[in-house]
Amino acid sequence: MSEIPTGLHYTQEHEYLKPTDEDDVFVVGVTDYAQGELGDVVYLELPSAGEAFEKMEVFGTIEAVKAVSDLFSPISGEVVEVNAALDEDPALVNVDPYGEGWMVRIRATDPSELDNLLDDDGYRELLGEK
Amino acid sequence: MAVDVALAKALEESEGVLRIYRWARPTLSLGRNQPARDRYDPSAIEALGGDVVRRPSGGREVMHDRELTYSVILPLRGLGGLRQSYVTLNQGLVSALRSLGVNARLAPRTGRPPGPEGGDCFKQAAEGEVEVDGRKLVGSAQARIGHALLQHGSILLAPPSISLESLYTPPADHAPSPGQVRMQRPHNGPRPVSFPPSPSGGITLSEACAGPIGFPRLSAAVEAAMAGCLGGRWAIDSLRDGERSLAESLLGQYRCSARTWAR
Numbered sequence: 295m296s297e298i299p300t301g302l303h304y305t306q307e308h309e310y311l312k313p314t315d316e317d318d319v320f321v322v323g324v325t326d327y328a329q330g331e332l333g334d335v336v337y338l339e340l341p342s343a344g345e346a347f348e349k350m351e352v353f354g355t356i357e358a359v360k361a362v363s364d365l366f367s368p369i370s371g372e373v374v375e376v377n378a379a380l381d382e383d384p385a386l387v388n389v390d391p392y393g394e395g396w397m398v399r400i401r402a403t404d405p406s407e408l409d410n411l412l413d414d415d416g417y418r419e420l421l422g423e424k
Numbered sequence: 425m426a427v428d429v430a431l432a433k434a435l436e437e438s439e440g441v442l443r444i445y446r447w448a449r450p451t452l453s454l455g456r457n458q459p460a461r462d463r464y465d466p467s468a469i470e471a472l473g474g475d476v477v478r479r480p481s482g483g484r485e486v487m488h489d490r491e492l493t494y495s496v497i498l499p500l501r502g503l504g505g506l507r508q509s510y511v512t513l514n515q516g517l518v519s520a521l522r523s524l525g526v527n528a529r530l531a532p533r534t535g536r537p538p539g540p541e542g543g544d545c546f547k548q549a550a551e552g553e554v555e556v557d558g559r560k561l562v563g564s565a566q567a568r569i570g571h572a573l574l575q576h577g578s579i580l581l582a583p584p585s586i587s588l589e590s591l592y593t594p595p596a597d598h599a600p601s602p603g604q605v606r607m608q609r610p611h612n613g614p615r616p617v618s619f620p621p622s623p624s625g626g627i628t629l630s631e632a633c634a635g636p637i638g639f640p641r642l643s644a645a646v647e648a649a650m651a652g653c654l655g656g657r658w659a660i661d662s663l664r665d666g667e668r669s670l671a672e673s674l675l676g677q678y679r680c681s682a683r684t685w686a687r
Contacts, residue, residue: 331507332507
């Protein structure tokens with residue numbers, strides 16, 4: 295069973311969106327299920343702060359020993375911070391996907407898009423772990 | 425590459441595709457994120473009649489020459505997800521090779537795998553890849569393309585006629601001369617008693633079998649084993665009109681030199 299924390303929003307493509315203390319700013323990363331499926335993450339291509347993305351637009355790529363996958367933005371907005379630690383240690387995505395393995399912080403331009411994302415129960419159901 | 429991606433983009437939910445092919449010219453394929461611009465000399469590849477393409481999948485470089493390339497395209501969760509599909513498909517390849525008398529197996533985990541900058545794909549087998557006596561025989565990589573999974577890979581029949589080392593960009597203070605570009609011509613004399621080892625540290629099928637196995641025989645073995653491990657009904661088919669036009673629309677992208685050498 296993979297870890298699916300409560301209070302986060304999830305996409306069908308296995309990204310998560312985690313609220314922060316700052317209004318409309320969210321942390322984006324891939325879920326524990328996704329990192330487990332991908333295997334050892336060896337490379338990430340992430341955007342720079344200031345770049346803007348539409349919901350479900352590709353914002354980067356993740357390469358693991360077994361597979362390459364695009365990363366899809368769960369929400370429309372502007373990147374305000376990128377996790378530079380992943381440059382040196384992409385394995386943080388495997389070790390701590392919801393913590394130190396976060397990828398970008400995004401300032402949402404349309405928070406109503408959250409309504410279309412899954413909650414933890416919905417994501418658990420998607421994975422067939424319910 | 426364009427056809428592999430087109431098949432993935434056009435895949436229907438209840439289908440799977442196994443494609444087996446070889447390349448018109450010796451071709452160096454680069455991993456999607458692999459740095460190559462400072463490592464390889466495009467003019468050396470061209471001078472030897474070779475070609476270069478950047479794959480949609482990850483991993484490191486492969487010289488496609490005297491080899492068989494396979495591609496499997498399946499719905500993303502058709503085999504239970506990326507991890508399980510990797511195991512299932514590689515077990516299918518092991519079955520194919522064992523049917524030819526090759527003592528192939530899935531490689532155990534031996535530490536954290538190298539990143540895309542790591543060099544020749546055949547240098548080191550990652551966990552779950554196909555090896556013989558600790559030497560990599562099949563180089564495989566996956567890409568998630570929309571709702572499809574593409575896994576493709578290369579099985580070396582014999583050492584490539586162009587070595588990767590001969591394509592390296594020379595050091596700035598060491599100008600190349602034609603004599604330093606090495607090309608191994610096919611052996612036209614009596615059959616050698618033993619086959620030359622793969623220069624990469626991997627192993628070729630000829631070496632693993634102590635004798636030559638041709639493309640048709642390997643192709644038939646892969647087809648039979650994959651059909652067995654994936655199940656379902658299989659039919660020989662050609663590209664459909666939609667797949668062909670999609671592949672044609674992607675050709676420019678995969679032929680674009682600026683894109684190939686972008687990193």
